[in-house]
Structure formats: C-alpha cells, structure tokens
Amino acid sequence: MFKLPVIGKNLLLLVLSLFLAHAGLAQDMYLDPEADLVEQDCGLTFSGKVIDHDSREPLIGATVLITELQKAVITDEYGNYHFHHLCRGSYTVTTTYIGYEVISTSLRLTSSVVRNMTLHVDAKTFGAVEVVGGRMIKHTQETETLTGRELEETKGLSLGESLKKLTGVSSVQTGPTVSKPVIHGLFGNRVLILNNGVRHESQQWGNEHAPEIDPLNAQELKVVKGAAGVRYGSDAIGGIVMVNPKPLPDSAGVAGEVNLIGSTNTRMGTVAGMVEGRLRQVPLSWRLHTSLKKAGSAQAPDYNLNNTGFEEQNLAATVGYQQERFGAELYYSYFHSKLGFLSSAHIGNLTDLANAIGREQPEETGSFTYTIARPYQDVTHHLLKARGYYKTGDLGELQFTYGLQDNRRQEYDRHRNTGDTPQLDLDLQTHTSELVWEHEPIGNLSGTIGATTIWQNNTYAPNTRALLPFFKGLTVGAFLAEKWQKNRLQLEAGLRYDQKALDIQRWDGTRELLKPSYTFHNLSGSFGALYELGYHVTLSGQVGYASRAPHAYELFARGLHNSAATYEVGDPNLVSEAAVNTMATFTYHSNPRLNGELSLYHNTINNYIYLQIAPEYALGVQGAYLYAKYQQADARFWGADIMADYALTSRLTLINKTSLVYAINRETGNYLPFITPNRTDNTLRYSFDDNGSSSKLTSSYLALGGLYVARQSRSDAQSDPVLPAPDAYFLLHAEIGTSIQLGKQPVELGLVGNNLLNTTYRDYQNRLRYFSDEMGRMLLFRVKFLL
Amino acid sequence: MNQTYFLSRLFLFILSGVVLLSGCKKSSPAPTPEDEKEIITTVVLLLVPEGKGQNASATWKDPDGPDGQAPSIENLVLKANTTYRGTLTLLNESSPNTPVDITAEVRTEGHDHEVFYVVDGASLAITKTDLDRNNRPIGLETTMATTLPSAGSLRIVLKHQPGLKRGNSTIETGETDVDVVFPVLIQD
Numbered sequence: 001m002f003k004l005p006v007i008g009k010n011l012l013l014l015v016l017s018l019f020l021a022h023a024g025l026a027q028d029m030y031l032d033p034e035a036d037l038v039e040q041d042c043g044l045t046f047s048g049k050v051i052d053h054d055s056r057e058p059l060i061g062a063t064v065l066i067t068e069l070q071k072a073v074i075t076d077e078y079g080n081y082h083f084h085h086l087c088r089g090s091y092t093v094t095t096t097y098i099g100y101e102v103i104s105t106s107l108r109l110t111s112s113v114v115r116n117m118t119l120h121v122d123a124k125t126f127g128a129v130e131v132v133g134g135r136m137i138k139h140t141q142e143t144e145t146l147t148g149r150e151l152e153e154t155k156g157l158s159l160g161e162s163l164k165k166l167t168g169v170s171s172v173q174t175g176p177t178v179s180k181p182v183i184h185g186l187f188g189n190r191v192l193i194l195n196n197g198v199r200h201e202s203q204q205w206g207n208e209h210a211p212e213i214d215p216l217n218a219q220e221l222k223v224v225k226g227a228a229g230v231r232y233g234s235d236a237i238g239g240i241v242m243v244n245p246k247p248l249p250d251s252a253g254v255a256g257e258v259n260l261i262g263s264t265n266t267r268m269g270t271v272a273g274m275v276e277g278r279l280r281q282v283p284l285s286w287r288l289h290t291s292l293k294k295a296g297s298a299q300a301p302d303y304n305l306n307n308t309g310f311e312e313q314n315l316a317a318t319v320g321y322q323q324e325r326f327g328a329e330l331y332y333s334y335f336h337s338k339l340g341f342l343s344s345a346h347i348g349n350l351t352d353l354a355n356a357i358g359r360e361q362p363e364e365t366g367s368f369t370y371t372i373a374r375p376y377q378d379v380t381h382h383l384l385k386a387r388g389y390y391k392t393g394d395l396g397e398l399q400f401t402y403g404l405q406d407n408r409r410q411e412y413d414r415h416r417n418t419g420d421t422p423q424l425d426l427d428l429q430t431h432t433s434e435l436v437w438e439h440e441p442i443g444n445l446s447g448t449i450g451a452t453t454i455w456q457n458n459t460y461a462p463n464t465r466a467l468l469p470f471f472k473g474l475t476v477g478a479f480l481a482e483k484w485q486k487n488r489l490q491l492e493a494g495l496r497y498d499q500k501a502l503d504i505q506r507w508d509g510t511r512e513l514l515k516p517s518y519t520f521h522n523l524s525g526s527f528g529a530l531y532e533l534g535y536h537v538t539l540s541g542q543v544g545y546a547s548r549a550p551h552a553y554e555l556f557a558r559g560l561h562n563s564a565a566t567y568e569v570g571d572p573n574l575v576s577e578a579a580v581n582t583m584a585t586f587t588y589h590s591n592p593r594l595n596g597e598l599s600l601y602h603n604t605i606n607n608y609i610y611l612q613i614a615p616e617y618a619l620g621v622q623g624a625y626l627y628a629k630y631q632q633a634d635a636r637f638w639g640a641d642i643m644a645d646y647a648l649t650s651r652l653t654l655i656n657k658t659s660l661v662y663a664i665n666r667e668t669g670n671y672l673p674f675i676t677p678n679r680t681d682n683t684l685r686y687s688f689d690d691n692g693s694s695s696k697l698t699s700s701y702l703a704l705g706g707l708y709v710a711r712q713s714r715s716d717a718q719s720d721p722v723l724p725a726p727d728a729y730f731l732l733h734a735e736i737g738t739s740i741q742l743g744k745q746p747v748e749l750g751l752v753g754n755n756l757l758n759t760t761y762r763d764y765q766n767r768l769r770y771f772s773d774e775m776g777r778m779l780l781f782r783v784k785f786l787l
Numbered sequence: 788m789n790q791t792y793f794l795s796r797l798f799l800f801i802l803s804g805v806v807l808l809s810g811c812k813k814s815s816p817a818p819t820p821e822d823e824k825e826i827i828t829t830v831v832l833l834l835v836p837e838g839k840g841q842n843a844s845a846t847w848k849d850p851d852g853p854d855g856q857a858p859s860i861e862n863l864v865l866k867a868n869t870t871y872r873g874t875l876t877l878l879n880e881s882s883p884n885t886p887v888d889i890t891a892e893v894r895t896e897g898h899d900h901e902v903f904y905v906v907d908g909a910s911l912a913i914t915k916t917d918l919d920r921n922n923r924p925i926g927l928e929t930t931m932a933t934t935l936p937s938a939g940s941l942r943i944v945l946k947h948q949p950g951l952k953r954g955n956s957t958i959e960t961g962e963t964d965v966d967v968v969f970p971v972l973i974q975d
Contacts, residue, residue: 348947348963355959363960364951414949414962462819470818507820558854567853620853621827623944623966627854 042087045112049079050095053118053535062097064117066107095119101590120535120590140492140528140540141228142585142599142641144168147220149701153735153752156261156270156780159215163241166223167657168599168641170676173766174208176266176298176775177310177339181211182765183225184601185637185661185676186238189551192228194242196331198385198403199232201430201456203468205553207767211241212335212381212407214314216259216272216291219246225641226601227581229524229546230481230494233452237546237579237605248285248320248329249278256787259291265778266309267368268295275787283323289316296370297340300773301760306366307373310339324391331385338379340372345771346414349623353770357723362772374414378422382406396439403432425461426468430454447482458552467559467568469506471552475499479524488532492542496524500549506556520549520576538587547578554609554630567618567625568611574632577607596644601637608635610672613721626722634666637675655683655705662714673719677712677728677764681705700738707731712764723770729761748784753777820882827889828852829878830943830967832863834871834931843871847967850880863969865911867936873913873929875902875943877965894927899949902926902965903958908939909971923952933973942968 050062058079065072066083068091075081091107100119107113144166146154154162160171160179171179172187183191188207193200195213203209215221222242229236249255254277261270272291278284293312298305316333344362347353356363384404391397406429410422436450454475460466481494502518528542557570585599612631617624642658658680663672683705690698712725737750758777762769828850834843843865849858865871879887893900897919903926904913912932915924926945948961 346962349966351966352963414947460818466818505818507818513817513820560853569854618853619849619858621830621847621849621858621965621967622963625853 042085044086044088044109045082045084046086046093046107046109046115047080047082047113048115048117050075050081050097050117050119051079052100053120059097059100059119062095062100062117062119065094065096067092067094067104093117118535121592139224140490140530140542141526141544142168142225142540142542142583142601143222144225145220145222149699149737151218151221152737152748152750152782152784155216155259155750155782156263156268156752157215159211159213159221159241159243162215163221163223166221167643168225168639168659169223170659170679170765172207172674173763173768175342175345175766175768175772176305176308177295178208178210180204180207180209181223181241182676183223183239183241184603184639185663186603189235189554190238190548192232192236192240194232194240195383196243196245196333196385197387197401198383198405199430199432199454200383201405201428201432201454202381202407203409203426203428203553205468205551205557208341208377209379209409212337212379213243214291214312214316214333214335215243216270217245217289217314217316217333218243220244225599226542226583226603227524227526227544227546227579229522229544229548230479230496230526231448233454233475233477234496234498234522234524234546235548237548237577237581237603245287245289245316245318248287248318248322249276250285250322252278252280258785258787259782260784261780261782263295263778263780265775266295266298267370268293270294283321285318285320285322287316287318290314294370296368297366298775299368301758301776302773303361303365304367305342305772305775306362306364307340307343307376309370309372310337311372312337326388326390328388329386331383331387333381333383335381336379337377338372339377341375341377342768342772343373343375343414345768346375349620349625350617351623353626353722356771374412376412378410378412380406380408394440396437399434399436399438401432401434401436403430405430405432421463422461423465424467425464426458427460428456428458430456444486445482445484447480449480450478452477452479465559466507467557468553469504469556469558471505471556472503473552474501490530492526492528492530494524494526498522498524498549502549502552502555504552504556506558516572518549518555522547522549522576536588536591538589539585540587541584542582544581544583545579546581547576549576550574550609557630560625566613566628567620569627569629571630571632574609574630575607577605577609577632579603579605593647594644596642598643599641601639601641603637604666605635605637607632608672610635612673615721633668635663635672636666637661637663651687651689653685653687655685657681664714671714671716671719673715674765675712675714677710677725679707679709681707683733696741698739698741701736703735705733707733709763715764725764726762726769729759729763731759731761732756746786748782748786750780750782750784752780752782754780826852826879826881827877827945827965828880829886830965831876831878832943832969833874833876834863834865835874836866837870837872840866840869845969847969848880850883852881860967860969863941863971865931865933865971865973867910867933867973867975870930870932872916873931875927875929877945890927893945894925897925897927898923899947899952900925900964901946901948901952901956903944903946904929905942905944905958906939906971907942908937909941909973910934910937911939911941911971911973919952921952923954935973936975937973939971940968941971942966 050059060077062075063072064081073081088110093107094104095117096102097119101122146165158179160181163169163181164171168184170182172182173179180187181191188204193211202212224240227237228240256275259272270293274289276287291314296309298308313336318331320329344364387401389397389399409426411424413423432454434452436448438448456473458471475498477498479496484491500520504516506514508514524546526544530540532538554574555570555572557568560567581603583601587597589595609632611628614627614629616627618627639661645653645655647653660678661676663675665672683703685703688700708730711728715725734753739748755777760773830847832845845861845863847860877889879889898921914930915926916930917925917928919925944958945965946961947964948956951961
C-alpha cells in the first residue's frame with residue numbers, strides 16, 4: 001500500500017478543474033469570431049505579386065490558394081494575382097510554383113491588402129543536398145532525428161551505438177555489447193527514453209545496463225537535447241531519446257518487409273521481419289514485427305574479447321482502430337537478451353584490478369565462440385501500451401495512454417558454484433498513465449495540458465544480492481505547454497510539477513528491516529523562442545529548468561560491482577538535483593551549397609549526483625575494494641554542437657559533425673569523472689545519378705569518413721584515480737548503398753564498414769578500458785526485401 | 788454545452804481508471820534478509836601439532852560484508868620449532884543462524900582453485916599437502932613448520948582460476964575469492 005489517495009486525488013481534482021475551466025474558456029473564445037462574422041464587410045481585395053526570392057523576377061502561372069474559401073487564382077504574365085469580394089477574417093494563403101518550395105502564410109484581413117509572395121527555389125531540385133528533416137525546425141529546443149538512409153546505415157547496431165550518428169550524442173559503454181546514450185555529457189537517469197510514446201522504465205542507473213529496446217522496429221530515432229522535463233517528466237535533465245515506430249498503415253491491403261543483416265568480427269546474424277495491413281470494411285490496422293539476433297565474441301585487433309557474444313529476441317504487435325473522431329491502439333512488445341561479459345573484466349579485488357591493468361591484454365582471451373558463459377546478463381522486458389484519443393471539432397484532441405512494463409534483470413556472476421541461479425535478480429514493474437488534452441489553437445496559441453502518473457514496484461529475488469532495495473514509487477505530475485506563433489516568431493513556454501513518493505524497504509544486514517520514506521517535489525519549466533531571420537536563417541534559444549529526484553539506487557545502493565572491483569554505496573540524504581539549461585541555436589538552411597547548424601549550450605546543475613571513487617578502501621574477506629560513494633556537488637556543463645554540410649559538386653557533399661563537451665565541479669574547480677571527450681566526424685558522400693544510364697540501380701551512394709575522438713584532457717588523478725584517460729584515436733568508416741529492382745521485387749542493399757584500419761584504441765567512456773582494447777574492424781551487410 | 792458535459796464525464800471516467808490502476812495494488816511481500824549464496828564471510832585456520840602440544844587456531848570474520856562493521860581478526864599464536872597440520876575452513880555466516888560450510892565445494896572444484904600462503908616476518912614454512920584431480924596443489928590442507936620465535940603476518944589468498952590453473956599459474960592468476968591477513972606470533 002502507499003499513500004497516493006489524499007494528495008494524489010486532490011492534485012488530480014485540481015487538474016480536472018483546470019481542465020474544465022480551460023475547456024469552457026476555449027469554447028467561448030472560439031465562438032467570438034463567429035459572432036463577428038455576422039456584421040462583416042465583404043468587399044475587400046487581396047492582391048500582389050509572386051516573385052523569385054533571389055532574382056526578384058515575377059513568377060508567371062503560380063497558384064495562390066485561400067484554403068478556407070477553396071478559392072485559387074493563377075498569376076498573370078506580370079506575376080500579379082487578385083482576389084475580390086473577400087470578407088473580413090483570418091485566412092491561410094498557400095502559394096505554389098513548380099520547382100519552388102510551397103509557402104503558407106496566415107492573413108488577417110480587416111481591409112484590402114497588397115502583399116507580395118516571395119518563393120524560394122526548392123533545394124531538392126538542385127539534386128545536391130538532401131535536406132534531412134525537410135523545412136526544418138519546429139521547436140525552439142534543439143532536436144535531431146535519425147531516419148531514412150542514415151537510420152538504415154545503423155541497422156545491426158544497438159540503440160546506443162545507432163544514436164552516436166547524431167551530433168552531441170555519444171555513449172557510455174561496457175565492453176562491445178553494452179552501450180547507453182549520452183546527451184551533452186549526461187546519461188543514465190538523466191536521459192529519458194520514450195519507447196513508442198511510453199517512458200521506458202528499467203534499471204537505468206547501471207552503466208552496464210543497455211536500454212531494452214530493439215531499434216529495428218523504429219522508423220525514426222529522435223533526440224531532444226538539453227533539459228526537457230516539461231512534457232515527459234522532470235528527470236529529463238540531459239534530454240530525451242524517442243524511439244518511434246512507423247505509423248500504422250492507412251490504406252487497405254497487406255505489406256511487409258524482411259531484413260537480413262550480417263557482420264564480420266562478431267559474426268553477427270540478424271533476421272527481422274515485418275507484416276502490416278489494414279482491413280477493407282473496418283478501419284482496423286495491424287502490424288507484427290519480430291527480430292532475432294545472435295553474435296559471437298568480438299575481436300579486438302590483437303586478440304579475442306572472450307565471452308562477449310550476445311543473443312536477442314524481439315516481438316512487437318500493434319492493432320489500431322481509427323475513426324474520424326475516435327481511435328484506439330493496443331501495442332505489445334517483448335524484448336529478451338542474453339549477453340556475455342568480458343570474462344577477464346570480472347575481478348575479485350583491488351589486487352586483481354592492479355594485475356589486470358598491468359597486463360598487456362586480458363588474462364583470458366580464448367578464441368571466437370558463440371557460447372555465452374558466466375559472467376552474463378539475462379534481461380527480459382515486456383511493454384503493454386493502450387492508447388485512445390477522442391477528437392472534438394471545436395475543443396481539440398483528448399488522448400489517454402496507459403503503459404504496463406515489466407523489467408527483469410538477472411546477472412550471473414562467475415562464482416565457484418556453476419548452478420543456474422543468478423547473483424543479481426531484480427524485477428521492476430511500472431504502470432504509467434497519461435491524460436493529455438491538445439487544445440485547438442486559440443488565436444495564435446496552441447498547446448497541450450496533461451496529467452501523468454508513474455507507479456513502480458521494485459523487488460529482488462530471495463537469496464540474491466540486495467544491491468538495490470525493495471522500493472515502491474508513485475510520481476504524479478501535471479503540465480502545461482503552450483506555443484504561440486505569429487509571422488516569423490514562435491514562442492514556447494511550459495510548466496510542470498511532479499510529486500514523487502518513494503517507500504523503501506531494506507535490511508540493515510540481517511538485523512532489522514528499515515522502511516524509510518521520501519517525498520520529492522519537482523518543478524520544471526521552459527521558455528523558448530524561434531525567429532526566422534530571413535528565409536535561410538533561423539535563430540532559436542531556450543532556457544529550461546528541470547529538477548530530478550534522486551533514484552532509489554543513488555540513495556540506497558549497497559554492494560559490489562564486480563566489473564569495477566568497486567563497492568558502491570548510496571547516500572540516503574541526497575536531495576533533488578536542479579538544472580538550468582540555456583541553449584542557443586543558429587541554423588542556416590535550404591541553401592544550394594552550404595547548410596549547417598551551430599548550437600551552444602550551458603547547463604548549471606546544482607546538487608549534481610555522481611559516483612566518486614573515494615581515497616579509502618572497503619575491506620572484505622576478498623581483500624580490498626575501491627569504495628565509491630554517491631555525492632552531490634554543483635556542476636557546470638557547457639559545450640557546442642556543430643553540424644555542417646557543403647556541396648562540393650552537385651553529387652559530392654562534405655558533412656561535418658562536431659561535438660564539444662566540458663564539465664567542472666563548481667565547488668572545488670575539479671574535473672568531473674566520465675565526461676564525453678570532444679569529437680569530430682567528417683564524411684564525404686557521393687550520390688550517383690539515378691536518371692543516367694539504363695541501370696537498374698537507384699539511390700546509389702558511396703561515403704567515406706573519419707571520426708576523431710580527442711583524449712579527455714580534463715581528467716586527473718582526482719577524477720580518475722585508477723587509470724589515466726586513454727589517448728586520442730581516429731577511426732575510418734565507409735558506407736555504400738543501393739536499390740535494385742529484381743523483376744517486380746525491390747531490394748535494398750547496404751554495406752557499412754567501421755574501424756576500417758583495424759585501429760587499436762581504448763575509449764574513455766568504456767568501463768572496460770582498464771582491461772581490454774576496443775573492437776577491431778567490422779563490416780556490416782544488410783539486405784532489405786519489400787514484400 | 789452537451790459536449791463539454793460529455794467530455795467532463797469521459798475525463799472523470801478515465802481519471803478514476805488512473806487512480807484505480809495505480810492505487811489498488813496490494814502490498815507485496817517484504818524483502819527477505821540479505822542472504823547471498825556462495826559468498827565467503829569467514830576464514831578459519833586450525834593448526835594441530837604433530838605429536839604433543841596445544842592446537843592453535845585463528846578466525847577472520849566479516850559477516851556483514853565490506854562496508855558496515857569492520858571485520859574481526861584473531862591473532863595466530865604458534866609455538867616455536869613445531870610442525871603443525873593445517874586445515875583451512877571457509878564459511879558463509881551472513882545468516883548467523885544458518886552458517887554454510889563452503890570448504891567442500893572449493894575442494895570439489897579444486898582443479899579451478901588454489902590457496903596461496905604468503906608469510907611476512909615470521910619464521911614459518913608452509914607446504915601444501917592436498918592435490919586436485921590434475922595432481923596440482925589445492926592448499927586447503929597444509930603442513931606448517933615454525934622455527935625461531937618471531938612476529939609477522941600470514942596472508943591467505945584463495946584464487947578462483949577457471950580454466951587458468953596450470954603448472955605456471957600463480958597468486959596473480961584468476962579472480963580473488965579470499966584475501967585476508969592474520970597477525971602471527973611465534974613464541975617459545
């Protein structure tokens with residue numbers, strides 16, 4: 001039992017009354033203009049010229065459409081257009097011309113108006129630049145999306161590895177198989193992952209716990225950078241990763257695809273299949289997606305990384321019912337993976353650690369095998385999601401989402417006993433619910449109001465390690481996010497309040513059962529602005545505030561992490577950490593040659609919670625361990641993301657992605673441990689001409705690039721007492737892809753090569769850097785059949 | 788107005804669902820006391836002299852694991868110029884009422900384990916007397932011979948060496964299961 005009822009109900013009632021008040025208001029406001037229309041003046045004229053933005057030449061034969069009236073005219077030989085006998089009111093005017101980008105502008109007509117429409121040459125007609133994301137920014141907050149070809153190129157990699165393609169995103173690794181996303185230097189509990197719209201809830205506190213999500217089921221991976229707590233929960237201090245599957249089909253019929261992926265190095269094989277359809281008589285759509293992956297041990301350039309194989313099975317099923325006003329969707333996904341842990345990284349005590357660091361290569365290298373032995377992890381994740389929406393013509397859309405998740409994590413240490421019981425066996429159940437009302441625009445204002453709940457229960461199996469105690473948590477939150485847009489200016493503001501109740505049950509050794517309880521109050525807010533400074537330049541900025549309640553692990557961790565010979569201890573007196581995140585983005589877009597984006601950020605985190613290795617040791621029967629304790633300090637993170645592409649010729653493009661991250665402990669001036677080193681990736685991409693020869697190949701391309709990761713120079717004996725940061729490294733990569741028409745069967749082929757020079761290196765943010773080199777050269781092959 | 792009414796009813800209905808879903812779960816059972824299997828909390832060294840004399844023993848004990856209370860460590864007091872037969876016993880006493888003897892398990896897996904003894908300062912010579920199935924020493928059974936009166940320490944290290952125990956494996960090979968130090972006093 002927990003104490004939701006009183007506070008929770010009151011809060012919900014409050015939200016409800018807010019909602020009702022707002023709903024009434026919205027209706028009143030909507031009715032107003034209609035009252036105006038009665039006494040309107042209907043003799044107004046709207047006219048002007050349509051011209052080319054660059055040459056200022058008039059465009060002859062362009063179409064100008066007033067959407068609301070379904071009235072269209074075509075410009076005359078001087079580029080002029082005229083509408084007569086218009087009534088007062090607000091209209092949307094859309095201007096189109098072949099080879100130019102469509103523009104839509106809003107028009108508030110109170111008297112006759114002359115307005116010139118300037119059109120821009122459609123960048124796509126140059127055939128040079130593929131503008132990913134189209135006519136770009138929609139939000140004031142920095143957002144980047146991995147989709148289409150770029151997403152295809154990551155097929156076969158884990159979610160964490162795939163996201164590294166994005167600027168400002170890196171990963172925290174534990175060996176070759178475990179990879180967690182890092183956004184602007186922040187990760188774990190500070191990066192929220194939304195899997196198909198539901199907060200992914202698992203044991204995210206562990207650096208060696210990869211997100212239990214199959215990226216092959218995604219159509220796009222989207223990353224929101226910086227504090228983004230308002231919409232999905234105040235703990236999103238670092239940002240949000242959204243894994244979005246393709247929308248269900250909206251036309252009748254059955255379709256499908258099969259992906260086959262293979263690789264060298266780990267000799268990984270993956271089969272993924274998808275079937276989807278929509279019934280003819282009933283507006284019912286469905287989809288089934290499954291994937292099976294199996295990989296053997298990875299190979300560093302000089303030796304085998306013993307026991308680093310993995311296997312993974314996934315299944316996802318969706319059924320959706322859609323009517324004009326009402327719709328519902330049911331989604332279920334299953335994830336299971338078993339992954340081996342580098343055997344020589346599993347160590348007993350400090351002496352073992354010193355021995356391991358002293359060795360040129362791991363003690364046990366063995367030879368390639370698919371067999372997974374102890375130590376390994378076995379993780380299962382179930383997600384059941386039910387979502388419904390109801391559209392009301394004049395109020396907006398009401399959405400309700402419920403998610404049930406069960407995360408079971410079993411870790412098998414390398415013990416004397418070879419029995420089949422795990423040493424760590426955690427089970428986390430989560431119910432999430434979200435009620436959201438997207439209101440119809442009121443004037444230039446559109447937005448979302450909502451309430452969310454998260455209920456969690458964490459347990460561990462008897463006779464296993466109590467690294468994380470039993471806990472129950474209930475988080476109740478309410479938020480409001482509004483957007484105001486007029487002409488070239490867009491303003492966004494949001495506010496959120498979360499109350500988190502946490503009830504812990506833990507044994508003080510074997511003496512007594514302690515039951516501490518906590519209540520945290522967390523506020524989030526954001527304010528952002530976006531201004532289109534001319535057609536090719538957009539400026540945006542955002543200030544966000546987010547505060548994150550400490551996780552039960554940070555409060556009560558108590559136990560051994562064998563991989564680091566570290567005894568980790570929580571601090572029950574931690575308080576919420578609070579971040580003020582400022583970001584400014586300059587975007588130069590839709591140009592024939594040079595396009596790019598520069599984003600600067602500054603993040604002040606008060607009471608930043610981090611794990612610091614202490615100077616003293618913990619003494620046990622196995623000898624001495626490193627002793628690491630959760631601590632709080634005021635921290636500062638700052639840095640920049642640079643993304644630029646330059647079309648050298650109509651087919652050859654140079655793409656640069658650079659991320660810089662800096663962090664400091666503001667109280668002591670010391671460096672913080674485990675911060676992302678600076679990196680830059682430069683790629684040359686050549687796209688072949690589709691229209692040329694009678695070739696059956698289409699969309700063919702070839703790319704060659706290099707990634708340079710600097711040494712983390714902002715580290716010293718205080719931040720990294722065990723081993724200094726490794727050297728900088730450079731990796732060469734290449735991508736080739738094409739589509740072939742085999743009879744009636746379209747087939748997509750791709751080849752990706754990573755670490756082509758088979759470089760020996762170690763990465764600062766890989767926890768196994770003490771023990772082994774990173775993976776050597778790997779070639780990934782993929783074939784996609786559309787059915 | 789009708790629609791607002793309908794919506795508010797719908798909203799209430801859904802909200803009650805939210806509250807019910809999150810509120811009606813019955814309290815689940817409490818956690819069991821920590822009782823991790825297969826860990827070693829206690830090391831007992833028992834020395835029986837060949838011929839006449841008193842038995843000697845010393846215990847190194849840390850039932851609540853690292854952190855928590857400090858381990859209790861007894862001195863090993865021996866008689867000079869005596870040869871003892873030594874037996875090492877390993878226990879899991881994390882549940883005080885049900886101690887578990889792990890020694891037999893280690894002996895059975897002797898081909899993957901070895902005990903190492905490191906003497907510092909004291910005049911003590913140690914020979915392992917038990918062998919695994921590959922005729923390599925295990926070290927749970929020993930002969931310990933003292934000479935002159937002296938003081939120092941005895942470090943006992945149990946290594947888990949799965950697939951690594953060979954003719955050339957050493958105290959640095961494999962993963963450490965036990966690494967404890969006893970103060971030693973040898974007197975007339």
